[in-house]
Amino acid sequence: MQTTKADGDRDSAGDTRRGFLAKVAALACGGLATVAPLAAGVWAFLDPLRRKGAAATFLPVTELTAVPDDGVPRQFAVVSERIDAWTGFPREPIGAVYLRREKGSQQVEALSATCPHAGCFVELEADGRCFRCPCHNSTFTRDGGIVQPSPSPRVMDALECQVSESGAVSVKWQNFYTGIADKVARE
Ligand code: FES
Structure with a gap:
């Protein structure tokens, strides 16, 4: 099947959108991976039965x-x-x-x-x-x-x-x- 310039532009736009969404997802996962341990650490610090001493x-x-x-x-x-x-x-x-x-x-x-x-x-x-x-x-x-x-x-x-x-x-x-x-x- 013959591919037109308009088809190519649509594919390219789709690739860009998918790339953008993948980056957003990666950032969100990275953020969660950072925030979860941090939150656990804060909680452990605030809890008198768990913190040091x-x-x-x-x-x-x-x-x-x-x-x-x-x-x-x-x-x-x-x-x-x-x-x-x-x-x-x-x-x-x-x-x-x-x-x-x-x-x-x-x-x-x-x-x-x-x-x-x-x-x-x-x-x-x-x-x-x-x-x-x-x-x-x-x-x-x-x-x-x-x-x-x-x-x-x-x-x-x-x-x-x-x-x-x-x-x-x-x-x-x-x-x-x-x-x-x-x-x-x-x-
Ligand atoms: S644990 Fe008490 S004597 Fe060994």
């Missing part, structure tokens, strides 16, 4: 009256909201702490129940006099000190603890790297 948020754990002043540690769950990517989940346990206080004291000492050796759950012995980790038998005194010999490279991880005027006990919840001598917070 988020794990260091003070979380309410119990009441002072639930921690008898007999020096014996008591175990409490640390409960918080879990946020996974864009989805929020109901409040659920994210860890556990041992709280104790001495006779007549209003101050509460808090220890993470996570073993500093490899992250297993440290258990309180039945007599309440020491802790033992069932994984590799690290033993700790009830104030968190190491009983040697011990696979754990450091004492149990102490956590900051606050008692409000109304008697609410809150713990600054943090996870720490395991297997090293220094207590270094995970971010």
Whole structure:
């Protein structure tokens, strides 16, 4: 079939239009690829449970009256909201702490129940006099000190603890790297 000059002009105009649309589409995709991670980063920064140091948020754990002043540690769950990517989940346990206080004291000492050796759950012995980790038998005194010999490279991880005027006990919840001598917070 014979092609006229008018046909050629139409083809050329069509090619130009298609090229233009392809560029617009590419720009839009590129823009999305840039904006989406940026938006996620902004969201992660603004969300107190996800940003750096988020794990260091003070979380309410119990009441002072639930921690008898007999020096014996008591175990409490640390409960918080879990946020996974864009989805929020109901409040659920994210860890556990041992709280104790001495006779007549209003101050509460808090220890993470996570073993500093490899992250297993440290258990309180039945007599309440020491802790033992069932994984590799690290033993700790009830104030968190190491009983040697011990696979754990450091004492149990102490956590900051606050008692409000109304008697609410809150713990600054943090996870720490395991297997090293220094207590270094995970971010
Ligand atoms: S994880 Fe606790 S002793 Fe190894």
